[in-house]
Amino acid sequence: MKTPLIVAKSNKVIESSYRLTLNEQRLVLACIAQIKKGRVVSVEDRFEVSAAEFATVFDMTVDQAYRELQEVAERLYARSITIQNPDPKDPRITHLKTRWISSIAYLPKHGALILRFAKDILPFISLLEGSFKPYLLEAVAGMSSIYGIRFYELMMQWESKGEREIALVDLKRMLELEGKYAAIKDFKVYVLEPAMRDINEHSDLEASYTQRKAGRVVTHLIFKFKPKAGKRDKKSVVKITKAEIERQARPGESYEQVEARLRASIQ
Template identity: 45%
Template sequence: MPKDLQVVKSNHIISASYRLSVIEQRIILCCIAQVCRDETITDEVLYSVRASDLAELCGTDMRRAYRDLAEAAERLYERRITILFEPDGKPRAARKRLTRWVQDVDYIEGEGRIELRFGKTILPFLTGLTEHFTRYQLSAVARMTSAHAIRLFELLAQYGSVGEREISLEQLQEWLQLEGNYSMFADLKRRVIEPAVAQVNEHSPLAVKWEQRKTGRKVTHLVFTFGPKKTTKAAAKGANTALTPAGMTDTEMAAYARPGETWEQLRARLRKAGTAA
């Protein structure tokens, strides 16, 4: 599987409420990265992920990759997602839709491979996106071992051009489906927030800091400030990272993409802007 695969999601999916394990996240993201966005896609298209792909991409051993893939195949069909959206852009008609990620999933034992079809409801949020979407390299989250870290990275990447995002604890718990858990902020901080931030800082191209905000005496909001990590050209070359004309990786550059813009158009525009500067 190519290492430069791009994940493109509607922001409705980024801000949806769902719970997936790390391996389930990896499978879904690998399949999303295979979606062709320049042609008509139906819910009959099969997307395939091999244990060897996961082992190479995520740095896990083959035996564990085979086991994880088989176990994930059993659970993925039951995984649901709640999406809040406005049909035809009409706020008064806002809907909260409960649906499934996939309509069916097969595990091919002899090949250590999983095949799935995305649900009909999900596909419009993955294809034909011309506005309100988030794009990043799959490799940015591939080494993360926390499902919360992957979600946090996506929530921050959605605001990549801003560099700051404030999230209420209530909203975060809903997005991560933590309702009923971690009623004490100290537990949420220790078990979810701090480990997630640590992994985003370690494995992704973002450098993240955060602080808590109170309403009265109670912590009610988290404020994340973030931006691309500063790397030297020598370090980037040693990491075999393709640099853009602006000196950024593709993941860092994606934050500046305009709706409907191709990678070639984005690189050309940043190169021109850099020359003008």
């Protein structure tokens, strides 16, 4: 994998209902980061992740990385995601439940895996226009809680505003925690505080939160966040659309060459 690695997901995926372990999320992100901007991904496209690459990105030994990849891939194959109102052209569909991946190929002599994404998830991770927020994979690579990446993505959606209010019921739906942590103190101890520590210690954001109540019951969480000074590479996360690349292209330039030139010109 080349650096910097950039992750881009549809906002509908970020706000969808799913629960993955930390390493399952890492594997999904390692594959998504391989998708070049403007590329259409098909069910035939293969995403190879080696133990050596996984170890480098997520700071572990190669042996540990390969063991983790084998275990994670088996579990990830059975995982699903539920996307709310997935098709604006067909408002009759209120929910779409799909697997993340459709197949896993093992390369034991090479210490690697090859994954294919499931058909119904593809529109939400490739050829994205407008409703998505790219970020650097390294911003979440050091996180150690299950929820740090999810909270970080929810904040990045509203990065330009620096504040986001989320109903607790919606947050639990996204994290598939309905019916759990009825006491807000337990939710804070096991979900919220570990995620906030991850964001503040490992990501490129500084974040804090307050709460809103209805009577004595906490109903909403209000997050405030801003980029850490000098932490983020602006050139790596700025969005350059396919249309802009085509407009700015010079004779004989490839798609990648145009994008690299435009990024180099960003101040």
